[in-house]
Amino acid sequence: MSLERIDIEGTFNFRDIGGSPTSAGDSTVSRGKIFRADGLAQLTDRARADLGSLGVGTVVDLRDIGERSKLPDALTGLDVEYIELPIFGDHFFPTTPLSREEMKAAAKATGMDLSDRSLGRIYDLMIAHFGDRLALAVDTVAAHAETGVVFHCSAGKDRTGMVAAFLLDLLGVGRQDIIEEYAITSTHLSGGFLESITRNFSDAGISGNLAETATAAPPELLDRILDQLADEYGPRGVEDYLLAHGMDPATPDRLRSALLGPAASAEPA
Template identity: 75%
Template sequence: MTSEDLPPRRGESRVGTGKVYRSDGLAQLTDRSRVDIRALGIRTVVDLRDVGERSKLPDALEGLEVEHIELPIFDDHFFPAKQLSREEMAKAAEATGMDLSDRSLSKIYDLMIGHFGPRLAMAVDVVAQRCEGGVVFHCSAGKDRTGVVAAFILTLLGVGRHEILEEYAITSQYLSGGFLENIIRNFSDAGISGNLAETATAAPPELMANILDSIDAQYAKNGVESYLLEHGMDPASPDRLRGQLLTPADREETVRD
């Protein structure tokens, strides 16, 4: 959402940069990273991970004057990439109506959209309330929970579907080499098992497209916005986001990357 301006949308407006960022986990911040966070003007960190993930790999925010908001998308024992006991599996299956022995990405996304809509709506609200001061939101790899929230925000801003899918797919460029090894190690340390290669590395645009298409099909009027409103989003949040993040297309801005 931040490397460069997305194409103009909503008439003569485009999505500006330098206010909202998505990221992977912040447990391994270096001194240089902290300097960068200060330079970017980030004042709020929204952590979308569950309690277990946070306790094993807490964000390393020492020395930073930021508000840290814990807003887990999944309940700790429902996160479908984790190794669950039989009792936990039965409890999760009863609550969600889903077979969590299937740890595929498509099932993770189905669970997120179908059962944790209020958490997603709350995440959008928090970003809308704090984006004026600079906000970063993250999960573990920065692509699934974080990717869905980013796609929802871009949709509310009027960005086209093609551009949203391109933005989501960018994640795969960073999930390789040493970074990938760190992500897989972090997942393992946090107790996340299943197909680590897929869970940690895959960001297929068609998966996000299917999620957004299914929401559009279910909510014929305004799609994502109607979905979020039904799940408790503040009705003022879309206008807050547009007011803070949309700029005239012909206005020159300093892009922070």
């Protein structure tokens, strides 16, 4: 499994989701096709050249409009398709922050109380209210896997982490490997990222307890979500949850066709 970050200037959590074996042990997720990342607003000329050399043809931005407008992706000069696909449907981070009264009115209208932005609550809201957006994100990444795609949010942790976990689950990667791939984010976002987010990104969708919200990726949180989906939807919890929320039924096979290669042979004794 590949857990190392790729050194793309201006990012802290850019990495390839490939490298994991399937739980059956007969295939390995191909590298060099699907990447996940934190924000791309600070890309340098060198970083853009590196993205081009990686073969990235599509960038899927999972952030809300408030985040995108304040820190737009620095993609000028890159020959890529840029797709805005806000997982939170532009509800969490609108262009102008909502007042307390506006939050109360929105909660009454949508059934979503957005005043509590603790990490666990964010995940619960994502699963309960934005399944259609998660399904669309998985469809979109799968549709561009053959030509190289990177998907990202602000920290590359929660929205990005959930989409990555769902993609790996559909590819047949085992639960422990999925959780390990998710949790390594905490290591990549320590130190320099927290300093950067504090200095430059404080109004780019990071709120609440900064250290927790911006950098924590507790394995037990994702484990709980995956357990919840299995309880509610059965053994194929992730796949059936996504199908129930509009995922193209052809997406799992499309992903597997694009990304599953033979497992690496064991070294001779």
